Amino acid sequence: MSVVTDKVSGVSHVGAPGDVIDVASARMHATGLAGQPWSDVDDVVRRLGAVQAQDFGPAIWSLGQRLDAVTEGQVLAAVDAGVLIRTHVLRPTWHFVRPDDVRWMLELTAPRVHAFNAYYYRTHELDARTLEACTTLIVEALHGGAELTRGELATVLERGGVAANSLRLGLILMYAELEQAICSGVRRGKQQTYTLLDERVPTARRLSRDEQLAELTRRYFTSHGPATARDFHWWSSLTMAEIRSGLDLVADTLERAVVDDVTYYWSGGGAGAPADPPATVHLLQPYDEYVVAYTESRAVYDIAGLDAAKRPERGAYNGVVLLDTQVAGNWKRTIKSKDVVVDLQLYRPFDDGAHAALQAAADRHAAFLNRKAVVNSPDVL
Numbered sequence: 001m002s003v004v005t006d007k008v009s010g011v012s013h014v015g016a017p018g019d020v021i022d023v024a025s026a027r028m029h030a031t032g033l034a035g036q037p038w039s040d041v042d043d044v045v046r047r048l049g050a051v052q053a054q055d056f057g058p059a060i061w062s063l064g065q066r067l068d069a070v071t072e073g074q075v076l077a078a079v080d081a082g083v084l085i086r087t088h089v090l091r092p093t094w095h096f097v098r099p100d101d102v103r104w105m106l107e108l109t110a111p112r113v114h115a116f117n118a119y120y121y122r123t124h125e126l127d128a129r130t131l132e133a134c135t136t137l138i139v140e141a142l143h144g145g146a147e148l149t150r151g152e153l154a155t156v157l158e159r160g161g162v163a164a165n166s167l168r169l170g171l172i173l174m175y176a177e178l179e180q181a182i183c184s185g186v187r188r189g190k191q192q193t194y195t196l197l198d199e200r201v202p203t204a205r206r207l208s209r210d211e212q213l214a215e216l217t218r219r220y221f222t223s224h225g226p227a228t229a230r231d232f233h234w235w236s237s238l239t240m241a242e243i244r245s246g247l248d249l250v251a252d253t254l255e256r257a258v259v260d261d262v263t264y265y266w267s268g269g270g271a272g273a274p275a276d277p278p279a280t281v282h283l284l285q286p287y288d289e290y291v292v293a294y295t296e297s298r299a300v301y302d303i304a305g306l307d308a309a310k311r312p313e314r315g316a317y318n319g320v321v322l323l324d325t326q327v328a329g330n331w332k333r334t335i336k337s338k339d340v341v342v343d344l345q346l347y348r349p350f351d352d353g354a355h356a357a358l359q360a361a362a363d364r365h366a367a368f369l370n371r372k373a374v375v376n377s378p379d380v381l
Contacts, residue, residue, distance in 0.1 A: 023226045023264060024300045024325035030225055030266065031290045032066035033282055033322075040067065041078045042098060048289055049219035050095040050105065053086055056192065058285030058319075059096065064368045065282070072369050076187070082200060086184035086192070088177045091237050092116050102197070103180060103204040108212040110178040112237040117171065124168045126175070134162055135176045139196065147185035147193040210249060213238075217246030218267065221254055224293050225266025234295035262297060279353035281361040283331055283342070284320040291320055302327045306347040310381050317345045323354055329378065333365070340371045344378035 028034035031048070038044050044066050045051055053059035060079070064070045078084065084096045090109050097105055121131070137160040138153055148156070153173065157164035164172060173194065176182045185195030207215060220232050229243050238246070247254070247265070254265045284291060291301065302308060307320075307327040317330035321344060329346035342362045350358060359375055366373035 019259060020300050020303055021325065023259065023297070024303075026226055026266065027224065027290060027300065028325050030223055031293075032223075033290055034280075037068035038066050041070075041075055042083050045084055045096050045098050046101075047219075048223045049101075049216065050090055050097045051289060052093060052287045052292055053096045054094045055285065055287060056086075059287065061365065061368060062285050062288050063096070065284075065288075070368070079184075080186045085197075085201065087197075088113060088174045090235065092174065099201040100205045102183065102201060104207040104212050105216070106178060106180050108209075108216060109237055110180075112239075113178055114175075116237070117174065120167070120171055121175075124171055126168065126171055130162070131172065131175045133160075134164075134172045135179060135181050137162070138173075138176050138194075139181055142182065142194065142196045142199075145195070145199055147188070147195045149188060149191045149193050153194060210245075213242060213246040214249040217243070218250045218253060220293075221250075221265045222267040224289065226257065226264035227266070227294060228262060228264055228296045230296035231294040231298075235293045264297070279351075279357040280324055281328075281354065281357040282322040283361045283365050284322060286318040286320060288320065290322075301325060310345075310347055317343065321346065321358075323350070323357075328354075329381075335369060335371070338371055339374045340366045340369050341374045341376065343376050346378045346380050349380050350378070 025034070032038050032044065038047065041063050044063050051059065051062060060072055060075050064072060064075050079086070079096075082099060085099055085102050086094055086096055087102065087106075089095050089097055089102070089105050090113070092113050121127070126134075134157060137156055141153065141156040142148060150169065150173065154164045154169050157169070157172065162172075173182070180197050182194045183197045183200055185193035185200065187193065216236060216238075217232070220235060221227060224231070224235070229240065229247065232238070232243055232246075233240055236243070250267075254267050257264050257266075286292075291298075294300070299305070299308075301322070303326060317332045319331040319333070320327055321329040321331050328348065328350075329344055331342055331344045334341040334343070340362075342365070344358075358378075359373070362373035362375045
């Protein structure tokens with residue numbers, strides 16, 4: 001094993017991760033799954049920078065999981081109040097971001113998302129003129145504080161002579177989000193709505209290009225580190241040239257370690273943090289930042305390779321069961337009027353201590369939903 005540690009600027013550093021278990025443990029603390037709970041939903045998203053949120057209900061749980069004794073209703077109320085904005089940013093998917101961050105993050109990453117979408121724009125006959133015309137129709141319909149559902153906006157577009165069904169509608173709405181025209185509004189029952197970004201977020205921080213690069217780079221490696229430049233490339237969609245510039249801009253705030261020929265960066269003292277006691281279990285949603293925010297070093301949470309080997313067998317069990325820092329199986333939930341039923345597939349049998357920790361994790365998730373946990377006997381794959 002090769003381990004080299006230093007500041008990005010070259011100053012030696014003590015207490016850097018010595019192996020991938022140390023990296024995983026440090027990430028658990030950095031991403032808010034270990035250590036002291038964070039203060040509120042704004043604090044969660046401020047620290048993480050952005051939280052992937054295409055699967056809305058599970059994404060709400062990702063926020064609540066990092067807080068102490070909060071309920072789903074409290075998190076939903078904060079989202080409806082505009083404490084968070086749900087929009088397309090970073091990658092072609094939804095994220096929660098803070099209102100104060102939404103404009104500079106879009107300015108930085110929207111061009112990259114448009115580049116990813118370019119093929120789909122062409123195949124759905126959405127040239128620049130058509131997309132701009134669609135955005136104008138949407139803005140006119142939402143002017144004055146209106147909040148409309150996806151279906152209602154489809155009707156607006158169709159009345160304007162635009163075919164808006166299936167993926168074509170999704171691309172049109174994403175374009176309008178990326179162009180800072182629309183964002184999430186207040187939910188209507190269980191339906192998401194859209195509203196004008198200018199009216200939902202009338203003021204927001206503006207940053208220069210270098211300030212944007214520095215801020216996003218610092219946020220990522222503070223809240224997701226130790227992580228690699230290629231991990232950041234995946235998470236942010238920025239080019240490697242932009243990432244090198246971002247690393248240069250914040251070099252004096254980052255530490256660096258080379259573990260088994262892979263270079264990791266981090267900030268904030270998270271690296272080298274002690275692991276949680278044995279038999280700590282977390283029930284993660286499938287797009288939790290601990291899982292989805294990496295590419296080159298994603299296997300840090302699956303050192304034994306069990307998740308990769310068992311993935312074809314998981315079926316509908318797409319949640320992630322963590323035992324300490326490592327993936328140990330998958331889970332799914334069925335929400336009923338008074339209970340939440342948790343079904344599990346484990347990669348290896350749990351001992352008594354791990355089973356007790358699993359029940360505690362299920363109880364915590366049920367309390368978040370204001371229900372009682374019913375944990376069925378796990379299947380062992």
